[in-house]
Amino acid sequence: METFLETQITPPSVEEIAKALRPIVTSGLPVRPEYDNAVLLGLRGVVARSIDPSDRLSRIKALDGILKSQLAFLPDDELSEPARVLFGLAPGTRGQIVTARRQRAAREAGYEADHFRKHIEPKIVRLLAWQIHQDSQNYIPRSRTLPPPLESSGDTPIITVGDISSKDAAEHQEALSRLWAHVYALRANILRVERLKVWPHDPTELATSERVLAEAIEARDYEIASVKVLIQRYIDNYGQYIAHGDAEFNAEALLRLAGWEQDI
Structure with missing residues (x-):
């Protein structure tokens, strides 16, 4: 059954976002078509970037773009490359199973694999979750208390x-x-x-x-x-x-x- 997707009024907690990221860590990027976690798909930033917010696959495409963008600019020089490896965004990691990605990420970070999985990986996921939380704060859900009505066509500068x-x-x-x-x-x-x-x-x-x-x-x-x-x-x-x-x-x-x- 297709998940009914809403737009969140306020961003979920960093902990909720981090938990919702775990299946994506396991599968790696790009986000799979079957992904249906409403915590991430309901983010205001995801909805705003979706061509058709009523379509789950459109939201998945938007989410995939957000994750890739945030991973490209992870604000931690030591963990940025290991994070891209972990999520399958670094060259040569797409399609690898999570164990292989985790082992390579551990080497990139200079840690033993088990220590990386238990301590460094959660730090990376939480750091990404915090970035996504911040991104969501940039967007305001639609309401009736807006300035004079607008007619818009996506992001195009057409004068209507x-x-x-x-x-x-x-x-x-x-x-x-x-x-x-x-x-x-x-x-x-x-x-x-x-x-x-x-x-x-x-x-x-x-x-x-x-x-x-x-x-x-x-x-x-x-x-x-x-x-x-x-x-x-x-x-x-x-x-x-x-x-x-x-x-x-x-x-x-x-x-x-x-x-x-x-x-x-």
Whole structure:
């Protein structure tokens, strides 16, 4: 019998998410079509990324993408590669049984296999569960207490009749577009700064490289200030809910969504 899938009002606990991840550890990625755990499939982030939230397989596809994305940026340099091995995301591990993946992950982490299974693996799973919990906090479930009604078509920037059906609706759409434009500009500038730190503009000319990085940091900081101003202006006018396609976000979480967390 097909599981009836709801959208969670609040994210489940980290412990619940970690428990729901265990079958995926056993089977490895990608998430299997038969997976039907409502704890993960009901996550707001999963629902928001699903092309058809009413279809379980669509949610599974979205969940698979979230897990791969979170594992790619696990915030632990020592455990990031072992985690990707454990979940079958590292090259050469797809399709391996969990015992083989666990043994290789243990070697990557520098531990004996039994110690890894008992102590390190639970740490990895909980770390991933916490990331998924944080991701879910970026999304707000749909409710009736939203800004002026929107007509949206996925994440496409099409202007619909509803967007300009009234002065309020048009102003709201304009504010949304300007805010998201700066959020994406901030994300681009954050990525540029991090790229230049690792791959300098011209390694043979240190002074030039330092200048380019300094200019990139200045541009990033300008966008941070701009996004903060626009977020506060949006909250003052429309409240905490902000739409993007078929998903809603907490306006105050946009800096984190763009990749900036230092002063949140």
